Amino acid sequence: MQKFVRKAGLVAPMDRANVDTDLIIPKQFLKSIKRSGFGPNLFDELRYLDEGFPGQDCSQRPKNPDFVLNQPRYQGASVLLARANFGCGSSREHAPWALEDFGFRVVIAPSFADIFFNNAFKNGLLLITLSDEKVDQLFAELYAQEGYRLDIDLANQVINTPSGESIAFEVDAFRKYCLENGLDDIGITLEQADAIRTFEARHRASQPWLFRG
Amino acid sequence: MPATTLYRKLVDSHTVERLDADNVLLYADLHIMNEYTSPQAFAGLAQRGLRVRRPRQQLGVVDHVIPTRPVPIAARTIDIAPAARQAANFAANCAEQGIKLFDVRDPMQGIEHVVAPELGLIRPGMVVLCGDSHTTTYGALGALGFGIGTSEVEHVLATQTLVYRVAKDMRIQVDGRLPLGTTSKDLILHIIAKIGAQGARGYAVEYVGEAITALSAEARMTLCNMTVEAGARAALIAPDAITSDYVCERICDMDDAALAAARAAWRQLRTDASARFDAEHRFDASEVAPYVTWGTSPDQALPVDGTVPPLSDAAGDIERATWHKALDYIGLAPGTPIEGIPIDRVFIGSCTNARIEDLREAARVVWGRKVAPGVRAMVVPGSGLVRDQAEREGIAQVLVEAGFEWRQPGCSMCLAMNDDVLAPGERCASTTNRNFEGRQGRGSRTHLMSPAMAAAAAIAGRIVDIRKESRA
Numbered sequence: 001m002q003k004f005v006r007k008a009g010l011v012a013p014m015d016r017a018n019v020d021t022d023l024i025i026p027k028q029f030l031k032s033i034k035r036s037g038f039g040p041n042l043f044d045e046l047r048y049l050d051e052g053f054p055g056q057d058c059s060q061r062p063k064n065p066d067f068v069l070n071q072p073r074y075q076g077a078s079v080l081l082a083r084a085n086f087g088c089g090s091s092r093e094h095a096p097w098a099l100e101d102f103g104f105r106v107v108i109a110p111s112f113a114d115i116f117f118n119n120a121f122k123n124g125l126l127l128i129t130l131s132d133e134k135v136d137q138l139f140a141e142l143y144a145q146e147g148y149r150l151d152i153d154l155a156n157q158v159i160n161t162p163s164g165e166s167i168a169f170e171v172d173a174f175r176k177y178c179l180e181n182g183l184d185d186i187g188i189t190l191e192q193a194d195a196i197r198t199f200e201a202r203h204r205a206s207q208p209w210l211f212r213g
Numbered sequence: 214m215p216a217t218t219l220y221r222k223l224v225d226s227h228t229v230e231r232l233d234a235d236n237v238l239l240y241a242d243l244h245i246m247n248e249y250t251s252p253q254a255f256a257g258l259a260q261r262g263l264r265v266r267r268p269r270q271q272l273g274v275v276d277h278v279i280p281t282r283p284v285p286i287a288a289r290t291i292d293i294a295p296a297a298r299q300a301a302n303f304a305a306n307c308a309e310q311g312i313k314l315f316d317v318r319d320p321m322q323g324i325e326h327v328v329a330p331e332l333g334l335i336r337p338g339m340v341v342l343c344g345d346s347h348t349t350t351y352g353a354l355g356a357l358g359f360g361i362g363t364s365e366v367e368h369v370l371a372t373q374t375l376v377y378r379v380a381k382d383m384r385i386q387v388d389g390r391l392p393l394g395t396t397s398k399d400l401i402l403h404i405i406a407k408i409g410a411q412g413a414r415g416y417a418v419e420y421v422g423e424a425i426t427a428l429s430a431e432a433r434m435t436l437c438n439m440t441v442e443a444g445a446r447a448a449l450i451a452p453d454a455i456t457s458d459y460v461c462e463r464i465c466d467m468d469d470a471a472l473a474a475a476r477a478a479w480r481q482l483r484t485d486a487s488a489r490f491d492a493e494h495r496f497d498a499s500e501v502a503p504y505v506t507w508g509t510s511p512d513q514a515l516p517v518d519g520t521v522p523p524l525s526d527a528a529g530d531i532e533r534a535t536w537h538k539a540l541d542y543i544g545l546a547p548g549t550p551i552e553g554i555p556i557d558r559v560f561i562g563s564c565t566n567a568r569i570e571d572l573r574e575a576a577r578v579v580w581g582r583k584v585a586p587g588v589r590a591m592v593v594p595g596s597g598l599v600r601d602q603a604e605r606e607g608i609a610q611v612l613v614e615a616g617f618e619w620r621q622p623g624c625s626m627c628l629a630m631n632d633d634v635l636a637p638g639e640r641c642a643s644t645t646n647r648n649f650e651g652r653q654g655r656g657s658r659t660h661l662m663s664p665a666m667a668a669a670a671a672i673a674g675r676i677v678d679i680r681k682e683s684r685a
Binding site for chain 2: 015017018020022026028030032034045051054055085088090092093111113115118119122123174184186193196199200203207208209210211212
């Protein structure tokens with residue numbers, strides 16, 4: 001997992017509620033056994049006019065000019081501004097893999113679906129939850145100003161807007177630590193091997209029916 | 214001991230240690246894998262030079278990419294190269310790590326959430342994890358089940374535990390009895406329509422009430438399965454005699470004394486009388502009607518005698534814009550009656566509704582009748598065992614004589630990862646769980662409903678109200 005580095009990022013809008021993981025990365029691209037290469041198929045059905053299939057050269061495909069990420073002003077965006085319940089539906093981690101492979105490092109929304117939330121942080125993708133009002137305000141500012149950038153300061157847990165406003169955000173301390181250091185939690189948990197072994201022995205003795213004989 | 218909810222009891226009994234105020238290290242009794250969310254986890258494990266810590270507490274099932282063509286089990290193959298590669302990779306990973314796998318040609322292969330309960334592997338009091346969001350199904354048997362991502366799959370393979378943020382507690386009480394013609398599928402669509410696609414986000418939901426305890430174990434699975442479509446992190450029903458009977462009939466590795474001890478322990482798995490919930494909802498089952506979705510989110514659902522809502526009914530600009538997109542995609546105008554919407558395809562299947570009781574319901578509606586001309590209808594049983602049982606009971610024959618395709622088990626057109634895909638613009642009456650844009654194929658139009666409603670739609674060629682049928 002790559003470390004999260006502070007940087008003022010160009011912001012792109014995804015102005016609809018309940019963006020599901022099927023929409024983020026459609027099923028035909030899930031037949032890979034790798035973690036990378038999903039970026040060209042991010043939002044595939046919205047982004048292209050033709051039907052996509054795995055292994056295609058996406059640079060040759062007809063793009064939907066109305067789709068927001070195809071518009072010139074949002075090229076190079078690394079912050080996605082979204083609506084409530086972003087990432088609902090399937091548990092596929094291919095969704096954060098695709099967002100990250102495309103170049104997004106931050107998603108801001110009023111709420112995120114739970115499994116997506118966990119998956120994103122495991123891949124260095126910072127999710128920031130703000131109030132509906134704040135998200136509305138950021139959408140308005142974004143639409144009003146081409147080249148709208150937000151400075152995401154994870155260390156101090158603030159978003160700095162072009163007008164000089166600082167918006168504080170919450171992040172779980174453990175997740176922040178992992179993001180800042182590029183760590184995943186498997187290494188950390190492996191250090192608890194003795195505690196797991198002790199628990200397991202007691203658990204098996206007290207509830208043997210939980211285990212296949 | 215302070216009064217505690219069933220959910221907290223299950224978390225507490227599986228907590229290896231508390232990590233901080235919000236997170237615990239949670240022990241997994243069973244971890245189930247499929248071919249599409251596990252390969253990167255096995256690869257990650259190998260990169261770390263680790264092996265699977267507890268192979269006997271893992272189970273593998275090939276279900277998402279497998280074709281459902283009606284060929285004999287022994288002749289089943291996956292022809293699409295990337296899918297075949299994924300399945301072969303999965304089989305190799307399971308073999309190398311000593312993990313039991315229900316592979317492509319196994320007569321007990323099926324959808325993971327159908328296979329695991331029917332083999333008695335899901336038991337009350339368990340924590341069960343799987344890289345699939347519909348793992349909430351197992352709450353029907355009093356087990357805490359929830360979906361995880363691939364990085365978490367790797368974590369479980371390496372440690373048999375998960376770093377777990379404890380959810381909030383929600384209780385949903387359903388009083389009364391479901392009316393004739395309605396099922397637990399209609400109940401869950403009713404609940405999701407009322408509380409919304411994120412109405413239970415962040416919560417573990419416990420279902421209580423007369424309408425819940427009256428449900429069979431399989432009907433409870435449908436309810437808990439789709440609770441994730443309200444955003445829930447888990448769904449639970451306290452185990453009772455129905456649960457214990459279902460589980461004990463299927464367990465083959467315990468003697469009578471062990472089963473009696475287990476049953477006694479399961480009776481203790483309940484929420485204490487004075488335990489507090491962070492949120493509560495109450496519904497009256499008698500108000501449930503046959504539900505059908507009209508849009509592209511499971512909460513966009515209505516009783517079958519309703520009409521597509523006008524945009525002016527939306528709560529605010531964002532919902533209005535979302536409804537507008539949904540109606541544009543689904544090809545329906547506000548004011549359109551749900552009853553009478555013509556359909557091109559019917560799909561009876563998925564981890565939500567492909568168990569034997571679901572197929573019996575469908576067969577009861579269609580026996581002696583024919584699928585409407587121009588409609589292609591298929592049944593994809595949830596597992597090889599369900600398929601065999603349906604054939605023994607004569608259900609398969611009823612469905613086939615009515616004109617349904619009787620296929621081999623798999624996830625199939627629920628998410629169309631195999632070759633069962635709708636063509637653009639095709640409209641499908643589907644017993645599945647998600648009506649998302651593109652879910653059943655690019656441009657596909659999905660209407661979620663119960664197996665009886667889907668079967669009735671197949672016969673009529675349009676959405677009909679099962680309550681008006683003599684076979685409701």
